[in-house]
Amino acid sequence: MTDLAVETRGLTKRFGHQLAVDSLDLAAPRGSVFALLGPNGSGKTTTIRMLLGLAAATGGTARVLDHEVPGGLGAALPQVGALIEGPAFYPFLTGADNLARLDAADPRGRARTRSHRVAEALERVGLTKAAGKKVRAYSLGMKQRLGLANALLLPRELLVLDEPTNGLDPQGTREVRSLIRSLADGGTTVLVSSHLLAEVEQVSTHAAVMHQGRLKAQGTLAELRAAGTAQVLLRTPDPEAAAAELVRFGLVVTGRQQAADGSTDLTATLPEDAPAPEYLVAELVAAGVGVRGFEVRRPSMEELFVALTGEGFDVAR
Numbered sequence: 001m002t003d004l005a006v007e008t009r010g011l012t013k014r015f016g017h018q019l020a021v022d023s024l025d026l027a028a029p030r031g032s033v034f035a036l037l038g039p040n041g042s043g044k045t046t047t048i049r050m051l052l053g054l055a056a057a058t059g060g061t062a063r064v065l066d067h068e069v070p071g072g073l074g075a076a077l078p079q080v081g082a083l084i085e086g087p088a089f090y091p092f093l094t095g096a097d098n099l100a101r102l103d104a105a106d107p108r109g110r111a112r113t114r115s116h117r118v119a120e121a122l123e124r125v126g127l128t129k130a131a132g133k134k135v136r137a138y139s140l141g142m143k144q145r146l147g148l149a150n151a152l153l154l155p156r157e158l159l160v161l162d163e164p165t166n167g168l169d170p171q172g173t174r175e176v177r178s179l180i181r182s183l184a185d186g187g188t189t190v191l192v193s194s195h196l197l198a199e200v201e202q203v204s205t206h207a208a209v210m211h212q213g214r215l216k217a218q219g220t221l222a223e224l225r226a227a228g229t230a231q232v233l234l235r236t237p238d239p240e241a242a243a244a245e246l247v248r249f250g251l252v253v254t255g256r257q258q259a260a261d262g263s264t265d266l267t268a269t270l271p272e273d274a275p276a277p278e279y280l281v282a283e284l285v286a287a288g289v290g291v292r293g294f295e296v297r298r299p300s301m302e303e304l305f306v307a308l309t310g311e312g313f314d315v316a317r
């Protein structure tokens with residue numbers, strides 16, 4: 001057994017001449033909440049469909065729970081719960097009856113305990129009150145919750161959730177987040193896709209950033225955050241002397257702008273091996289540079305993702 005729940009090498013999917021997924025190398029550790037993050041159309045759903053054997057790869061390899069995809073999926077899938085785009089339910093059956101049907105299709109689910117499992121799954125996603133309603137009358141958010149409940153019927157080693165908060169209101173989104181957390185606390189690996197950075201930041205331990213089918217970055221959230229270059233913002237009435245000092249310590253001055261108080265705002269990138277900020281400030285002052293403001297800032301995850309994907313993330317919705 002490896003320590004990876006999902007691993008892909010060069011995974012590729014081509015639709016006609018379009019590369020929906022382009023040589024993807026994913027490594028999702030067991031026990032992680034691993035986010036597949038990218039704007040719409042970046043290849044998240046296609047990747048997930050390949051992992052679950054719902055679409056054939058054009059190239060590359062994938063392993064799920066140490067089983068080769070697609071050959072070994074028969075052995076892996078009983079341990080995988082999945083929610084993928086637009087879960088299909090019978091509109092004329094109630095939510096509970098739909099789940100009972102799906103549960104019956106899984107040989108691991110014993111008939112005697114079925115109604116208990118269904119009730120418990122509905123409870124976890126907050127659908128107990130709507131259990132007896134026909135799915136036809138469900139909102140998009142309720143259908144999404146029912147899809148989640150389906151993935152939760154049996155205990156799984158791996159949960160794969162494709163945009164699980166689609167169609168949910170902020171309250172529903174919070175509930176899904178805390179559900180993911182509690183599943184992860186119970187030892188389940190969760191692979192979750194999202195186009196919403198804010199959502200990912202709050203719940204995942206790892207992330208892979210995709211753009212146009214390509215992997216742009218991958219790692220723990222801390223690693224991804226640290227990947228951005230730190231910047232120094234210095235407000236000074238002595239810009240020439242200040243810039244000379246910064247350069248002396250290996251910083252690269254990238255911008256200067258007149259400040260409201262008549263002094264100058266200098267921006268400089270702070271290399272990994274630069275002296276500590278407090279030391280820099282002391283040196284500036286010792287060199288006779290007036291320091292009216294000094295700030296070290298790292299790019300936010302959002303700035304980082306914008307830089308990686310070349311487009312803004314929909315963080316509000």
Ligand SMILES: Nc1ncnc2c1ncn2[C@@H]1O[C@H](COP(=O)(O)OP(=O)(O)O)[C@@H](O)[C@H]1O
Binds near residue numbers: 020042044
């Ligand atoms: N069945 C398909 N036939 C043709 N193109 C597809 C198909 N499925 C997805 N695509 C294309 O592949 C790209 C990636 O889509 P998708 O995996 O759904 O992205 P995401 O889930 O990140 O929004 C998109 O450009 C999409 O139009």
Ligand SMILES: [Mg+2]
Binds near residue numbers: 044045046085162163
């Ligand atoms: Mg998608």
